[in-house]
């Protein structure tokens with residue numbers, strides 16, 4: 144996993160609520176057996192017409208918007224547990240998703256992929272979406288070590304929460320497998336005292 | 342301190358807790374399928390790690406498989422390669438595979454319980470959000486991502502923070518024509534798609550206890566649709582009777598020991614939940630969804646809401662536009678093009694029996710295509726043994742071979758763009774049943790009546 148420390152970037156706005164992982168990456172693109180290349184089909188059916196021509200009104204096709212941060216409506220990533228959704232966002236180039244609420248499995252998948260799910264209040268989210276709509280170049284600064292999101296143009300800084308262990312993993316590029324594999328002696332001891340192996 | 346059912350099971354599986362509040366949680370059973378496992382196997386290979394407990398992994402091919410001519414090689418090359426990859430990995434690592442051609446193949450959440458792999462008190466995971474289904478047996482079962490699939494393969498454990506606890510009670514008796522599917526669609530319509538995020542839900546109350554195991558599985562299955570990590574129901578005599586005698590169920594002395602343990606699995610008097618809701622069964626009507634998330638449900642005789650909060654207006658109107666519906670509209674009389682009966686929510690033998698009992702001696706409407714995809718080979722065999730296949734064929738319903746099918750349309754079974762499909766599955770997201778498809782979620786009974794009438798009706802006027 145890639146390390147994440149600080150990011151300065153404008154953002155792409157997607158002001159819709161309950162964006163599910165079927166929209167982020169439709170099931171018909173889940174047939175690959177590797178992790179790469181999902182970015183091409185990110186938001187496929189919102190981004191392209193059936194004849195593969197881009198839909199100009201969709202944010203990702205709008206030349207006004209760019210950047211490594213996606214700002215999306217409440218309850219982002221609900222539905223299917225497919226980690227491919229996080230891979231697709233990452234593969235496309237996003238490193239941070241800002242929303243006022245994340246679905247649990249998506250949040251975990253994002254963190255395991257090196258994509259930071261950054262939760263803000265409903266109010267801050269609303270202000271961000273409006274401000275980016277006004278000024279697509281609005282710069283956001285995400286700093287993981289200090290757990291802050293800054294909007295320099297506003298002179299404001301917001302702090303965000305993250306599990307301390309997950310924060311360390313992301314900053315250092317570690318993941319849970321390394322940690323868990325090192326727990327084997329404790330796991331084997333646990334197995335011996337389990338009562339319910341029928 | 343009095344403990345909840347969930348906490349009893351979770352506590353019993355904590356290998357150790359680490360600073361910051363995460364637990365190393367031991368996983369008893371790991372179910373895998375062809376779509377979310379290949380990258381996990383690669384991950385292990387890339388790190389030169391083996392599988393820690395391959396005997397605790399069970400595999401099946403379900404998401405991508407055709408539902409016609411399963412005896413022939415899969416035509417679609419990408420689907421075939423994914424299924425082949427699963428077979429290869431299972432052979433390489435010594436994992437038991439219930440793949441295509443196996444007499445017990447089926448949807449992962451249908452075969453687990455059928456085989457007796459799903460038991461009270463266990464922790465179970467799968468790279469699939471509907472793993473919550475297994476909670477119907479009083480297990481802590483939940484969906485995980487592919488990185489976590491690799492973690493469980495490597496260590497049989499996951500690093501997790503303990504979810505919050507929610508209890509949803511449904512009390513009293515259901516009205517005629519109201520089934521388990523209506524209960525859960527009703528609950529989700531009340532709480533919304535994010536209403537249980539961060540929680541593990543225990544379903545309780547007399548209406549839940551009165552349900553069969555199939556009905557309980559339908560309820561727990563859709564827990565994820567309101568954002569819950571999982572759902573579970575305390576095991577009781579109904580549960581024990583279902584498990585007993587199945588291939589992986591404990592036998593003899595082990596059965597007695599298991600039963601003794603399982604009987605301790607309930608929420609103690611006075612245990613506290615972070616959130617509690619109580620509903621009356623009598624308030625629940627046959628339900629249907631009108632929008633593009635499972636929280637957008639109404640009684641079948643109701644109207645699409647005409648007012649929504651301003652912050653939700655953009656998403657709401659986008660959803661109605663996709664569905665070709667208007668604010669305030671009634672769905673009654675709406676013509677339907679397809680009926681899909683299947684998926685891990687409603688493809689069990691009880692569901693097929695419900696449909697067959699209704700359509701016996703009737704015919705589906707001429708313009709409707711009605712497809713029934715059993716959840717497993719076992720369900721298919723049972724349906725044939727009971728003559729259900731003949732009843733369905735006479736009514737013009739097509740009985741396919743098992744798999745996920747049009748639930749997520751990864752195989753050829755797709756609903757064409759713009760067409761309306763009443764489906765017994767669990768998700769009505771845009772494009773879920775194929776690009777442009779319009780899904781209305783409902784119970785098997787509603788689906789059967791809709792297929793016969795060819796349009797949406799007040800089903801309570803059409804009950805046998």
Ligand code: SF4
Pocket residue numbers: 403404448449450469471683684685686744745748749766767
């Ligand atoms: S039937 Fe549908 S919801 Fe169930 S496991 Fe298959 S794809 Fe997922």
